[in-house]
Each structure stands twice: as C-alpha cells, then as structure tokens.
Amino acid sequence: MIEELVKLKPVYYEFNLYWGKMLKLYHHGSSVCAAKVRMYLSEKKLDWKGHYIDILAGEQFDPEYIKLNPKAVVPTLEHNGEIICDSTIICEYLEDTFKEFPIRPTNPVEHSRVLYWTKAVDEALHPACGFITYLACHRHIVSRLGSDKVKAFLESTPTMSVTADWHETKKSIVRKGMKAKGAHAKLRLYDHYLKNMEDNLEKNNWLAGDSFTFADIAMTPYINRLEMLSMSGMWTGGRMPRVENWFKKIKKRPSFKPALVDWLPDDLAEDMRNFGFESWPEFAKLLEIEI
Ligand SMILES: N[C@@H](CCC(=O)N[C@@H](CS)C(=O)NCC(=O)O)C(=O)O
Incomplete structure (x- = not known):
C-alpha cells in the first residue's frame, strides 16, 4: 500500500502543479488581439483553458466581465489569481513567466x-x-x-x-x-x-x-x-x-x-x-x- 502511494505521489504533485499554473483566457474567435495571444501560447507550447466571450452579441458588457477588463474588450488572461489585460502585455507576461521555448530575442x-x-x-x-x-x-x-x-x-x-x-x-x-x-x-x-x-x-x-x-x-x-x-x-x-x-x-x-x-x-x-x-x-x- 505504502509503495503504491509513493508511486502516486509525483502524479499528485504534477496534477496540483498543473492546475495551479493553469492559464485561463477570455477570448473570441475573430478577435485579432485574442488570436495574437493564442498564437503566443501555442508557440510556447502552453496549455490553457478558454472562456469564450461573444463580442458581437455584447457578452463583453457583462458587469462581471467588466470587473476583469474595464475596457470591455478581449482578451483577458487569468493566472494564479492574477488578471492581466491587453494582448501585448499578456504575451510579455507569458514570456517572463514561462522560460521554456523563448520567443524574445536576446540581441x-x-x-x-x-x-x-x-x-x-x-x-x-x-x-x-x-x-x-x-x-x-x-x-x-x-x-x-x-x-x-x-x-x-x-x-x-x-x-x-x-x-x-x-x-x-x-x-x-x-x-x-x-x-x-x-x-x-x-x-x-x-x-x-x-x-x-x-x-x-x-x-x-x-x-x-x-x-x-x-x-x-x-x-x-x-x-x-x-x-x-x-x-x-x-x-x-x-x-x-x-x-x-x-x-x-x-x-x-x-x-x-x-x-x-x-x-x-x-x-x-x-x-x-x-x-x-x-x-x-x-x-x-x-x-x-x-x-
Ligand atoms: N489593447 C487591447 C485591445 C483589445 C481589443 O480591442 N479587443 C477587441 C477585439 S480585437 C474587442 O474586444 N472589442 C470589443 C468591442 O468592439 O466592443 C489589447 O491589445 O488587448
């Protein structure tokens, strides 16, 4: 039994680490700014979950969403309880936070x-x-x-x-x-x-x-x-x-x-x-x- 638990421990830790680091992106299919962030996430091979906001149906004006993004625009990133707005800033944040697969030139x-x-x-x-x-x-x-x-x-x-x-x-x-x-x-x-x-x-x-x-x-x-x-x-x-x-x-x-x-x-x-x-x-x- 103890042996079984010891075997499971790394899986448990990885699971927690994974969910703790999970990135959540509020985004929309045709949004250029959201596409920029999705491409950045993909180039850095990062997993993320999406929350779709239909900006042509007015979902960005939901008061709950405006609390996250006062300009009522997509994208918005949620990570480790922090909210980050503006696509360029989100990409810079990803670069600073996740060092693997660097995109920023050193030159x-x-x-x-x-x-x-x-x-x-x-x-x-x-x-x-x-x-x-x-x-x-x-x-x-x-x-x-x-x-x-x-x-x-x-x-x-x-x-x-x-x-x-x-x-x-x-x-x-x-x-x-x-x-x-x-x-x-x-x-x-x-x-x-x-x-x-x-x-x-x-x-x-x-x-x-x-x-x-x-x-x-x-x-x-x-x-x-x-x-x-x-x-x-x-x-x-x-x-x-x-x-x-x-x-x-x-x-x-x-x-x-x-x-x-x-x-x-x-x-x-x-x-x-x-x-x-x-x-x-x-x-x-x-x-x-x-x-
Ligand atoms: N500076 C913001 C601009 C975001 C932005 O303009 N998003 C558009 C879609 S690309 C939007 O949500 N528009 C909502 C609207 O027009 O009401 C960024 O880079 O994220």
Missing part, C-alpha cells in the same frame, strides 16, 4: 525591432483594423440584433475601449456605414504598415531579423484579418510579394491553425468572407488597386 537590436512592431500594432494598426473590420463586416452582423438591441449594444460600449473614442466611432460606423468619417485614412494607414512590412522583409527573413519573433506573431492576425475579409488583394497579385511569401511561411507554422483558424465559428468566417467581399471593390478603389 538588443532585434528586440528593439520587435518593440517597434508591437508598438505600431497597439498604437496605430489595431485602431485602424477595428475600424475597417466594423466597416466591412461587423456592422452588418451587429445590425441583426434588431434596432433595440443594437441601441443597447452601442450604448454599452465604454468610451475608453478598443480606442479612446471607440464608443462614438463604433456608433458612427454602424449608423453611417461607408459615410463614417475617417474610413479612407484608416485604410491608408493599414496599407502603410503592409508596405512597411514589405520594405523590412527585403533585408530579413522575418520582421525583426533572421528568426521568427513576437513581431511576426503581432502582425499575423492583422494580415490574416484582411484575408478573412476577402481583401488579400492588398498584397497579392505582385503588389507586395515579400508579404505574400512571409504569410505563406506563417501559415505553415504549427501554431497558425489552432490560434488563427480553429476558434473561428464557420458562420462568422462565412459572414466575414461575404461581407468583406462586398466591401472590397470600394476599398480597392480608395487604395487605387485594380481588380
């Missing part, structure tokens, strides 16, 4: 390039992506809630949310569609970062140097988003061949499917493809892309 120059990309994403590209996604697709999905629920949905969005003015911006896109102020500028900004990638990939195999880093993880959901919206014409057809090649390499990584594809419900994937496809001619015209 300071390469690390500075990683910071350039994560900063660009957080400050500029993500707000542009939120705008473009709502304009091309999500406004149509949200409109299906019916006028009363749409009103409540828009009113529930905190002022400080995806961006510092997301409450008004989201309202304006849902109400005015393509006439919402700022669409052209946001699309050009998105395109600017694609061109920036194309230039950087001339010197290096990956965005920060010769190795795959957080810079590549940070950009992956934003390129994938355009593809989900049937807008890969922004880099294909010879427009940005290095971005095209980079994305092919990204798709071959084992982390791509579980992080970027598997969590996206089929009906949402179809809506994004179809609504995006309908918007593409107008967007292509703004960018002077011939189709």
Whole structure:
C-alpha cells in the first residue's frame, strides 16, 4: 500500500502543479488581439483553458466581465489569481513567466525591432483594423440584433475601449456605414504598415531579423484579418510579394491553425468572407488597386 502511494505521489504533485499554473483566457474567435495571444501560447507550447466571450452579441458588457477588463474588450488572461489585460502585455507576461521555448530575442537590436512592431500594432494598426473590420463586416452582423438591441449594444460600449473614442466611432460606423468619417485614412494607414512590412522583409527573413519573433506573431492576425475579409488583394497579385511569401511561411507554422483558424465559428468566417467581399471593390478603389 505504502509503495503504491509513493508511486502516486509525483502524479499528485504534477496534477496540483498543473492546475495551479493553469492559464485561463477570455477570448473570441475573430478577435485579432485574442488570436495574437493564442498564437503566443501555442508557440510556447502552453496549455490553457478558454472562456469564450461573444463580442458581437455584447457578452463583453457583462458587469462581471467588466470587473476583469474595464475596457470591455478581449482578451483577458487569468493566472494564479492574477488578471492581466491587453494582448501585448499578456504575451510579455507569458514570456517572463514561462522560460521554456523563448520567443524574445536576446540581441538588443532585434528586440528593439520587435518593440517597434508591437508598438505600431497597439498604437496605430489595431485602431485602424477595428475600424475597417466594423466597416466591412461587423456592422452588418451587429445590425441583426434588431434596432433595440443594437441601441443597447452601442450604448454599452465604454468610451475608453478598443480606442479612446471607440464608443462614438463604433456608433458612427454602424449608423453611417461607408459615410463614417475617417474610413479612407484608416485604410491608408493599414496599407502603410503592409508596405512597411514589405520594405523590412527585403533585408530579413522575418520582421525583426533572421528568426521568427513576437513581431511576426503581432502582425499575423492583422494580415490574416484582411484575408478573412476577402481583401488579400492588398498584397497579392505582385503588389507586395515579400508579404505574400512571409504569410505563406506563417501559415505553415504549427501554431497558425489552432490560434488563427480553429476558434473561428464557420458562420462568422462565412459572414466575414461575404461581407468583406462586398466591401472590397470600394476599398480597392480608395487604395487605387485594380481588380
Ligand atoms: N489593447 C487591447 C485591445 C483589445 C481589443 O480591442 N479587443 C477587441 C477585439 S480585437 C474587442 O474586444 N472589442 C470589443 C468591442 O468592439 O466592443 C489589447 O491589445 O488587448
């Protein structure tokens, strides 16, 4: 009997260690920020459990969730009783906490390039992506809630949310569609970062140097988003061949499917493809892309 218990002891300890360390991610299938964290988790080969928040049905406005994430956005990470918000901060936390399978470059120059990309994403590209996604697709999905629920949905969005003015911006896109102020500028900004990638990939195999880093993880959901919206014409057809090649390499990584594809419900994937496809001619015209 004692021998049996001695044999079981390591299993018991491992079990406790496992649950004590368990990572819980509040996330959504189409969210670019959540996909970034899922890809980071997958690259670091970390186990996690998910709590799905449907941000197109307004589940992010549940007062219990807002206690965790006051901006009412996904993702949120829960680990060892601590709550961590903001996707870039979550990834940095994972890197600092779990030393195995390091992603952060030790070379300071390469690390500075990683910071350039994560900063660009957080400050500029993500707000542009939120705008473009709502304009091309999500406004149509949200409109299906019916006028009363749409009103409540828009009113529930905190002022400080995806961006510092997301409450008004989201309202304006849902109400005015393509006439919402700022669409052209946001699309050009998105395109600017694609061109920036194309230039950087001339010197290096990956965005920060010769190795795959957080810079590549940070950009992956934003390129994938355009593809989900049937807008890969922004880099294909010879427009940005290095971005095209980079994305092919990204798709071959084992982390791509579980992080970027598997969590996206089929009906949402179809809506994004179809609504995006309908918007593409107008967007292509703004960018002077011939189709
Ligand atoms: N800075 C945050 C931004 C998170 C964010 O904007 N999340 C979006 C999805 S990608 C969201 O939850 N939107 C909810 C809404 O639009 O109401 C991060 O990096 O995590």
